[in-house]
Amino acid sequence: MRSEHKIIRALYFLLFGAMLVLGVFAFKTLFIPLLLGFLLAFLAAPIVDWLERRRWPRPAAALMFFALLFVVLGVLLYVLAPRLIAQMQYIVENQNDYLALLDVRIATLKATLGQILSMDVLDGLETDIKTVVVLKVANIMQSLPALLVNIVSWGTSMIFVPIIAFFFLVQGSEMKKAVVSLLPNSYFEMTLMIIHQVNCQLGGYLRGQALDCIINGSIYAVGLSLLGVKAAPLWGIFAGLLNAVPYAGPVIGALPGMFILLLDPTASMPWWTVPVMFTVVHLFDSTYIYPMTVGKSLDLPPFAVILGIIFGGSVAGILGMFLTVPLMGMAKQAFGVFHSTLKSYRII
């Protein structure tokens, strides 16, 4: 190749890279919807393929998937939203009763711990707990309007998720072809293989993970209902979603149910039944459900998971904390495929 061609090529790729970086910065607000759209397209692909096999045109098949998804989400919202609103109203109206119950709970705790710790330490502890709880309740009440605004703005950007997923589903193969067509002859076949294997691995992993979350969420919802936790289906879904985060997920998922039982004057079961139920379900999941749905374990070291959660939280808040570990899993799978393909092409 002539040297001026090399310079032009280098400049072209430099310009392309710069445009890509600029695009990423310009569409920073669309990054999370893009990522979620991409993940949703992975989850929807088998259903859309199935419909296409039954002679549905692909765009119609994708539209049908989203219609079904909206119906399911609509029904869930219709069933759960009034319960959640009633639950929140109940908490706001009865916050004094809750604080009084907190006094009773602390008195019981003091009586138990009084045999081990001195009364001075326990009195200090009681003041601390009360201050923290009162402050937290006040904070939550004050931040509710801002939280609602955040939810609305989050919801607005979430509108893009199904649109992006639709385009990935319908035009995915054209997009892949267009990307591959830019590559030199010596690398395009290898790249196609990498894309295909990463697709298979990631698709399997994501669909398995989603199925695992649905199964666990349903079991948690039933378990919490049996324990008499208010709005159990909602907290079941919450715990099911968090199940995708190893180690920390089930622990955080158990907290709402535990606190509701602790502070609900009408609760018939003690608070500790929630962590016991979560432990049993988690053991059942690790032994039977996860190996069947996701298969091979992610094998991410606990330290990496904790670092990932902290990093995700600092970059994109709660959503970042939730998405980082599955993304780390995806990156690990992709790297594995990349490594083995490069080896088969004798590049490394």
Add this chain to the structure above:
Amino acid sequence: MKKGFNAFWSTLFSKDDHRTSLKETLQQIPIFENLSSFELSFIIPILHKRRYKAGELIFKEDEAGNGMYIVHSGAVQVFGTDAQGKQVLYAELKEKQFLGELSLVDGQPRSATAITQEESELYGFFKPDLLDLIKTHPAIGSKILFNLTSVLGVRLRDTNNQLILLQNKLDNFRGVDAL
């Protein structure tokens, strides 16, 4: 005047002309034979068009293989390595011929090296796209797999015949040697 009129229409339908010409090429390829024009319209979008300079490597022996190539224009030489490690010319392929079809099914490394003899335009048909096609359009996928099996069957029969010929030659040679 008439010439200008034709030129106008040929420009307008140039893309379709290209598709028709590719369709004609595909209809000549045993793997796509007995596929209707409608069925071929599902194949064309999944083919990868690649342009090669003269003497450019398409694929290399012992490297991972992922699919087959159809020569749309130009010429390709296929080389293998003999027992002595020398490069031997296996075949010279012209347009409407194909190579590398074994990789669509076996997942083994390439058994030969392919290099373009002149500036060529090839269309790649790869395993991941075939697998997707089988998932979304099983009837078309089955036809292609059946055709592919037929092609491999013909190759197997040819290899058997060559083996028998070689065995006969060896027997004759041994007979002459014994006399």
